[in-house]
Amino acid sequence: MALPSFNFTPASILNNIIFGVNLITGSLRIDVVGVFDGESLQQVFRNARPVKAYVREGSKVMDYPVETGVTLSDHKITLQKQIDLGLIIPAEFYASTYQEIVGAAMNSTLLTVQTRAGVYPNMIIEAMPHEEDPSMYDAITMSLRLREVLFIAPVSIAQQNAPVGYSPIDPVNNDTQRRGQQSPLTLSLPAAILGYVRTLSAWGRI
Numbered sequence: 588m589a590l591p592s593f594n595f596t597p598a599s600i601l602n603n604i605i606f607g608v609n610l611i612t613g614s615l616r617i618d619v620v621g622v623f624d625g626e627s628l629q630q631v632f633r634n635a636r637p638v639k640a641y642v643r644e645g646s647k648v649m650d651y652p653v654e655t656g657v658t659l660s661d662h663k664i665t666l667q668k669q670i671d672l673g674l675i676i677p678a679e680f681y682a683s684t685y686q687e688i689v690g691a692a693m694n695s696t697l698l699t700v701q702t703r704a705g706v707y708p709n710m711i712i713e714a715m716p717h718e719e720d721p722s723m724y725d726a727i728t729m730s731l732r733l734r735e736v737l738f739i740a741p742v743s744i745a746q747q748n749a750p751v752g753y754s755p756i757d758p759v760n761n762d763t764q765r766r767g768q769q770s771p772l773t774l775s776l777p778a779a780i781l782g783y784v785r786t787l788s789a790w791g792r793i
Contacts, residue, residue: 620672625697625708632688634680635729638672640702644782667706670700678725688715688731700733709736 610791620637624628648663676684691698692712699708710733 619703621701622672623699623701625699625710628699629670631691631698632674632684634684635674635676635688637672637674639671640700641671641683642702642704642707643669643671662697667737667755668710669713669735670702670707670710670731670733672700672733674729674731676727676729681727685717685729687728688712697736698733707735710734711736 620640621630622632622637646663646665648660650658650660652658692694692715695711697708698710698712699706700710701707701731713734715729716734717727719727
């Protein structure tokens with residue numbers, strides 16, 4: 588009895604992978620790795636199947652040399668988180684899913700990425716390269732690069748350095764951040780005459 592022959596091609600293997608991913612996520616009713624809108628928390632890019640997530644969480648140690656010939660480190664700076672997310676988009680979702688990703692990238696939409704290790708909010712799409720390979724005629728692969736953005740409220744230098752409850756003795760030195768639009772001061776008659784005299788003197792008229 589002749590044994591059945593199997594013809595494995597890159598397209599057939601990819602179809603089996605996509606079928607398996609859809610089968611597993613369909614039974615669990617949730618993606619292990621998912622991208623969500625930062626405000627509504629609704630899942631986006633639902634038809635793009637995530638296959639790999641590379642999360643980078645790091646810091647930069649600040650070093651400086653000294654006269655003895657050694658390098659000392661006194662503090663470090665926490666860097667923004669970055670995520671490289673590999674996606675596979677099937678052929679039937681080329682137009683809709685790709686345009687959805689492009690719109691989120693152009694509008695700098697805040698996204699939340701959920702992985703097995705944790706949840707990463709305030710992420711925006713920094714780059715979105717994709718590959719179109721003839722061997723994968725019924726799907727395209729895309730690698731999203733997401734980067735964390737940090738929001739800091741503007742604070743004046745005086746507010747940063749001033750202790751809690753501090754108020755200067757002279758009210759003129761109070762914080763002017765919330766004073767809004769101010770009207771020009773009305774000069775008294777002696778001050779106005781003195782300013783006029785100084786102007787004529789500067790022009791050599793007196």
